Amino acid sequence: xxxxxxxxxxxxxxxxxxxxxxxxxxxxxxxxxxxxxxxxxxxxxxxxxxxxxxxxxxxxxxxxxxxxxxxxxxxxxxxxxxxxxxxxxxxxxxxxxxxxxxxxxxxxxxxxxxxxxxxxxxxxxxxxxxxxxxxxxxxxxxxxxxxxxxxxxxxxxxxxxxxxxxxxxxxxxxxxxxxxxxxxxxxxxxxxxxxxxxxxxxxxxxxxxxxxxxxxxxxxxxxxxxxxxxxxxxxxxxxxxxxxxxxxxxxxxxxxxxxxxxxxxxxxxxxxxxxxxxxxxxxxxxxxxxxxxxxxxxxxxxxxxxxxxxxxxxxxxxxxxxxxxxxxxxxxxxxxxxxxxxxxxxxxx
Ligand SMILES: NC(=O)c1ccc[n+]([C@@H]2O[C@H](COP(=O)([O-])OP(=O)(O)OC[C@H]3O[C@@H](n4cnc5c(N)ncnc54)[C@H](O)[C@@H]3O)[C@@H](O)[C@H]2O)c1
Numbered sequence: 336x337x338x339x340x341x342x343x344x345x346x347x348x349x350x351x352x353x354x355x356x357x358x359x360x361x362x363x364x365x366x367x368x369x370x371x372x373x374x375x376x377x378x379x380x381x382x383x384x385x386x387x388x389x390x391x392x393x394x395x396x397x398x399x400x401x402x403x404x405x406x407x408x409x410x411x412x413x414x415x416x417x418x419x420x421x422x423x424x425x426x427x428x429x430x431x432x433x434x435x436x437x438x439x440x441x442x443x444x445x446x447x448x449x450x451x452x453x454x455x456x457x458x459x460x461x462x463x464x465x466x467x468x469x470x471x472x473x474x475x476x477x478x479x480x481x482x483x484x485x486x487x488x489x490x491x492x493x494x495x496x497x498x499x500x501x502x503x504x505x506x507x508x509x510x511x512x513x514x515x516x517x518x519x520x521x522x523x524x525x526x527x528x529x530x531x532x533x534x535x536x537x538x539x540x541x542x543x544x545x546x547x548x549x550x551x552x553x554x555x556x557x558x559x560x561x562x563x564x565x566x567x568x569x570x571x572x573x574x575x576x577x578x579x580x581x582x583x584x585x586x587x588x589x590x591x592x593x594x595x596x597x598x599x600x601x602x603x604x605x606x607x608x609x610x611x612x613x614x615x616x617x618x619x620x621x622x623x624x625x626x627x628x629x630x631x632x633x634x635x636x637x638x639x640x641x642x643x644x645x646x647x648x649x650x651x652x653x654x655x656x657x658x659x660x661x662x663x664x665x666x667x668x669x670x671x672x673x674x675x676x677x678x679x680x681x682x683x684x
Pocket of ligand 1: 480481
């Protein structure tokens with residue numbers, strides 16, 4: 336006897352990497368970055384309603400695998416994400432991810448999707464959203480140190496949300512810089528290849544560090560950082576993995592996503608427990624000032640927080656509606672009688 340066909344209740348919309356790419360092009364990448372930043376900012380404004388916990392990390396000598404859950408009471412989301420800086424040498428991505436959105440009232444999934452692309456998009460959208468509150472007014476030049484998988488997304492988000500016109504590129508691997516330059520040619524950005532990090536930050540009002548190395552690295556030292564700049568530090572996001580010399584943090588006003596997680600994972604892991612930080616939602620909600628004056632060094636110590644993934648997942652779920660782009664995956668068991676799970680199995684013999 337053939338297995339009974341599952342009913343509609345069994346199916347969960349699934350977004351493959353190919354589908355995500357089609358969705359991004361359907362919306363337009365810069366439009367999507369702007370809309371994602373809006374979605375994330377809106378959720379940061381209702382910070383209090385979310386369940387919050389530092390992400391659950393499983394560390395090894397090679398990297399980390401993390402689970403990032405949150406809920407607003409109606410919708411639940413989690414992301415599975417890894418960070419393996421040595422992967423690239425084997426032709427694998429440093430960061431890959433997938434995630435799920437579910438209805439709190441039934442626990443039934445609403446969406447299962449790739450999140451490697453979506454993570455790059457949401458990270459860049461969050462960076463630009465933070466920079467809109469923290470970067471110097473009228474900034475037009477950004478240094479982009481670390482020209483790997485995240486780099487183009489960061490550059491385009493800063494263009495779309497802040498009007499960045501010039502990006503000064505540096506990577507220890509010139510091939511990475513060449514790849515980024517090639518990918519961004521025709522984007523409307525002026526691209527300048529630099530031979531050192533020091534050269535890259537010349538005249539830049541925003542310095543983005545986005546390198547991957549599973550160790551304490553010093554991409555920027557204190558003497559490199561002039562008054563008034565905004566540092567968008569993306570790559571220090573794990574215990575034992577930082578990018579900035581701690582003296583920079585002594586001069587900077589530091590903004591974080593969720594401090595209990597950032598104190599474990601961010602640049603501030605180098606600092607004492609009472610090192611002062613401001614959570615970005617406080618700035619977004621207007622409770623605290625972002626940039627106060629022209630000489631202030633602002634630092635967004637980004638590690639990536641579950642609420643950003645929640646916002647991104649919900650955004651994708653809304654955008655998919657009516658496009659016919661997702662596939663249906665039969666991943667929820669759906670016996671005719673909910674208590675007859677075993678009977679459903681038997682009938683499938
Ligand atoms: N904060 C967040 O939300 C978030 C999200 C995604 C990724 N990340 C982190 O961002 C970093 C970059 O991710 P990716 O996917 O682009 O990684 P990637 O491996 O694709 O690229 C990293 C690049 O950094 C370069 N690099 C390494 N050391 C350097 C140095 N000393 N100076 C200049 N360049 C150097 C490498 O050559 C490589 O091109 C990773 O550390 C990742 O964990 C953070």
